[in-house]
Amino acid sequence: MTKFSDKDILLEIKDLRIQGYSDETWVDIIKGVDLTLHRGEVMGLIGESGAGKSTIGAAAMGYARDGTRICEGSSIEFDGMELTTATESERRALRGSRIAYVAQSAAASFNPAHRIIDQHTEAPVHYRIKKRLEAQEDAMELYERLRLPNPQEIGFRYPHQVSGGQLQRAMTAMAMSCRPDLIIFDEPTTALDVTTQIEVLAAIRDIVDQFNTAAIYITHDLAVVAQMADTIKVLLKGEEVEQASTEEMLDNPQEDYTKSLWAVRSFKRKQKSRPTDGTEPLISVQNVHAAYTGGVKVLDDVSFDIYPGMTVAVVGESGSGKSTTARVITGLLPPMEGQVLFKGEPLPPKYTDRTRDQLRQAQMIYQMADTALNPKVKIHEIIGRPAQFYSGLKGTALKQRVDELLDLIELEPSQYYNRYPPELSGGQKQRIGIARALAAEPEFIICDEVTSALDQLVAEGILRLLDRLQRELGLAYMFITHDLATVRSIADEVVVMQNGKVVEQGPKDEMFRPPHHPYTDLLLSSVPEMDPNWLTELLEERGLDNIGEAATSKGDAAPST
Amino acid sequence: MGDLTRLVLKRLGLGLLTLLVVSILIFFAVELLPGDIAEAVLGQSATPETVAEMRRQLGLDQPAVWRYLQWLGGAVQGDFGVSLVSGEPVSEAIGDRFVNTLFLAAYAAVIAVPISIILGVTVALLRNTLFDRVANVLTLTSISSPEFFLGYILILFLAVKTNMFPAIASLSSDMSLSELLNRTFLPALTLVLVVTAHMMRMTRAAIINLLASPYIEMARLKGTPPWKVIVKHALPNAWAPIINVIALNLAYLITGVVLVEVVFVYPGIGQALVDAVAKRDFPIVQACCLIFAATFILLNLAADVGAILTNPRLRHPK
Structure with missing residues (x-):
């Protein structure tokens, strides 16, 4: 925090409460979260699904998803402007120009009907920040900075013609198109392979650094957030658990919940080896x-x-x-x-x-x-059907078998026997x-x-x-x-x-x-580690031209040499 | 694009097969009807001798399968026979009428398609507002009323009471286009009212269906104004279902006009079909039904081609 506390405050959220509509009543999703973000600061929001990370991210743009509403008394102040009382058109004028959004699945978030560059230039042309051709040139320059292959040409393709990792970088470029003050990254690498993830992470980190953009980085992957964020805020079921600088959070988490998150990868079972008595493989x-x-x-x-x-x-x-x-x-x-x-x-x-x-x-x-x-x-039919089909069980024997199976998977039979999957x-x-x-x-x-x-x-x-x-x-x-x-x-x-x-x-x-094998090596070394300097060190070791798809193709070529 | 040509050729081949099956079905359906042309034409004055003589003249004393094959042999060479009643070749007997029907259908389509798409986009934009509900209620009312009823209502108000348009759509060959459009306005309007609701509601549903997509949220989060989100981001991806419904309704404009033609005494193909069925004039019935079947086949093919052409994944392969 100290690094940024003397800078201007860009975004200040106070007592944010958001409700969602389900089963004909309004349910609290976010229960009073505060958030302060300074200019140029990257904050990681971390938590399990349902913790409300994405909802807070959208709220930072003054945006409530369909079926949710921001409650009275919440305050979202962006650069001196109170978003909860601003009119819809005032809020809309911020989106894309001063606050931009990078979605989880770039493949789904690019419109399949338009070329990438047409979607890129939409916001700058709409806000009259740039003329169409200028915006196009700027797009190519951003593509180059994000190390996309063929930066002059790639934008003229349709989204389905470009790979997932490249699309995610193109989306980051699109978020940059109006040089916003704040970018919301909503799980931008969750859908990517580890080897592709690295190049996207490196590209995002570089560009955020170069333009001194503030960012909210939403993820459930601790190792990733450790690479990206200056500060980390941990959320659980719509409430803040704790917040600290990245180093402090990694070295010395205060709350039990945070510690349990950190300890997740501890489960390890003993390795078995092949039977030596000549058993045939199954x-x-x-x-x-x-x-x-x-x-x-x-x-x-x-x-x-x-x-x-x-x-x-x-x-x-x-x-x-x-x-x-x-x-x-x-x-x-x-x-x-x-x-x-x-x-x-x-x-x-x-x-x-x-x-x-x-x-x-x-x-x-x-x-x-x-x-x-x-x-x-x-549930009992879902489980009972194969039991009936393969073992020919009927009546009470079938019911008994289903109960037995539910016991095996540690779900109370009487409670789950008659329920439907969406309730779970x-x-x-x-x-x-x-x-x-x-x-x-x-x-x-x-x-x-x-x-x-x-x-x-x-x-x-x-x-x-x-x-x-x-x-x-x-x-x-x-x-x-x-x-x-x-x-x-x-x-x-x-x-x-x-x-x-x-x-x-x-x-x-x-x-x-x-x-x-070089490919195994690449896979292994691409898995993010909790060390905040991991990405920096890895990039130094591999060199910028040797990450992601470039590295994969080299790994491919290696066996023949 | 080679794939597309192959698809079109394949579908045209299948279409011909469908037409063959349709022609068999129609022929035997007409055979099943009680009575035949001799009885229908000669009416009550018929004696068994005159009926038998007429049957012999028309070749109706031969077995049904043989007559069908004879007809088929001619049809393959483009000769659809002669009307049993008037003796004219079929193409002459219904050619003008078919042109009239196409004219009326085109007239109605030119009004109905743009209106329903624009209305559909507008109600999608203003969904769940008063405008949306009123538009839905009005179009649904018009689709749920029988066409002849709608036709008479329009005649009552626009022809009888206010005298704005002629009630009867009688045509002659020396009319100017504007006069033609004026004379056929009421039947066209009736058809427009009948088909608009379907196309409008499909446009609305197809667009609203897409509004939950991540790329629509992305467009919103880029600050795109709501109308532009709908027109630029949702509509281009919604064409496939919309085109299909348009094609179905265009087919209906050609094949479903019988009632409207009767109400407005419009000399179209529907009336010709009704007359021919009453008189058991098989070659005319067969020709009309094949035209209807071909209309459905071609329009559905056009819809599929349209759906492919509006899909960027298929238009720009990897």
Whole structure:
């Protein structure tokens, strides 16, 4: 705080209360939060989902999302102007020109119908800050500063023609188009791969520095906020927990809740090694090549084994073929070449040709529990259906089995038996997804990014549950993830995939110890660490031209040299 | 773009197949109707001998399948036969009438489509206001009233009471365009009232559906004024459903005009169809129905092509 306290105050929020409309009543979402931001200061807002981070971010622009309202008595003062009493057009005149917004998903937040540069120049032309051509030149200059490839040309593409990491930087450039005093970054890197995240983080930090822009940086990732923010404010359920400078917050958190956030990555289970008594692998993927209809090859000679009772983590960036491998194993996508063995027996390539017993062995748990559970079906039917289908249970036996499964996933049967998925929290829904997979009594479960949509504390609960189930039921997991922290905590073996190929595989302890394959090295070193100087040091080490996509393509080329 | 040409060709091929099926259905449906043209034309004075003689002359004594194949053989070469009643070739008998129907449909469409889109955009902008509700109630009222009723109401007020427009749309070939537009204004207005509600409400719904999208919020947070958010950011992404509803309504303007034509005594294809069915004049019925079917097929194809052309992902591939 000391670094900024002598500067002018840019934004002062006092006793902010926001209500949201649900079930025909107004419910408090933000319960009296104060926030003071000086010129040039970057404040990190951190908390779990539902903590109200994004709502506060929008409120700093005087904006209440549909279905929410800012209550009487709240005060939001931006550079001497009280936003709660200003007229709508006065508030609108600030947006884009003096306060800009960078959204979580750039892919969804760019209008698909217009070229990127047309969206970039919209605000400066609208506010008559720049003429159209000037704004266009300025856009190209910003693209160059943000190290986008082909800065002269990239803006003339449509959003779907540009990759996620580039779009996120283009959106940061768009926020800069009117040189605002304040930018709200709402989880700008959450949807990106670790390797891409770095270049976006570096670009954001540079540009905020260069123009001395103040920023509110919203995220749930502590390591990220440690790189970006001068001060950190921790939120829980619409209330402030504590606020301090970044170093102080990392070294010496005061509140128990903050400490618990910091301690999340502590869960670690003992690594198991392959059985040496000649047991056959449970699942053996052998030289699988696969492609989607008419498309290019997405899997190129993929082979790995999964032994009973072990957890194999499959890691890689999006598009590396992790989920496609799962589809091949479950029979949803028959491979072009190669086969999948179950206990030494080849599985028919198409799921329609598999027997019921073969089908039950490969169960899936999905990333988005929201969309993987039918919202109109009661919990006991969701879990009971596979139990009925695979084990032929009926009547009281079925009910007993469902109760047993609910007990297994630590949800009180009497309470949840008759409820519908939308009534549950994200973590509870994911537990239902687990119970549904268990209902088939499989020996092998594919977990496809099961924790990446969850908050860290909730995710940790899910990991502990999966671990307990593995011990009790002797399950083998194929754990698809891009989060290396998760890999560290639960995997026995690691398979690293890139562009549809397995680049490296082995026991976890070996994989995390150098020397690595260059791509593994890149993935490992790209995971943000709690150290606030991590990004700076990493950038010095790698050099500015050697991060993100540039580094990925080099990692790609390396094996051949 | 090669994909698009392929799609159009494929759909046209399927369309021809559909027309073939339609022609079979129509032929046998007409066969199923009680009575035939000989009885219908000769009326009550018919003796069994005259009826049989007429049937023989028209070739109706031959088996139905054979007659259908004969008709089909001609149709493939572009000859749709002659009217059984008047003996004129079908193309002459309904050609002028089809042009009249197209004229009326185009007249109504030129008014209805822009009005419904502009209204739809306006009510989306002013959603849940008094204007929105009034516009909804009025257009829904007009769509829920039977067309002949609407037609008579319009005649009552605009023709009989105020004498602004002629009540009967009789046409002659030497009329000037402005006179033509004046004479056909009431039937066109009736059609406009019937189709506007549907298109307007779809425009409204398609736009409002998009208002929860992140890019709309982004546009708002960039300080874009509300009308520009709707027109520039929502509308370009809402075209696909709107175009589809427009196509359906255009098809309705051509195929659904029978009642309006009867009310305003307008010499269109709908009336020709009704007369032909009453007289069991199969070649005319068949030709009219095929025109209607082709209208639906072509307009739906046009809607799909339009939806593809307004989608930037398909227009500018990676």
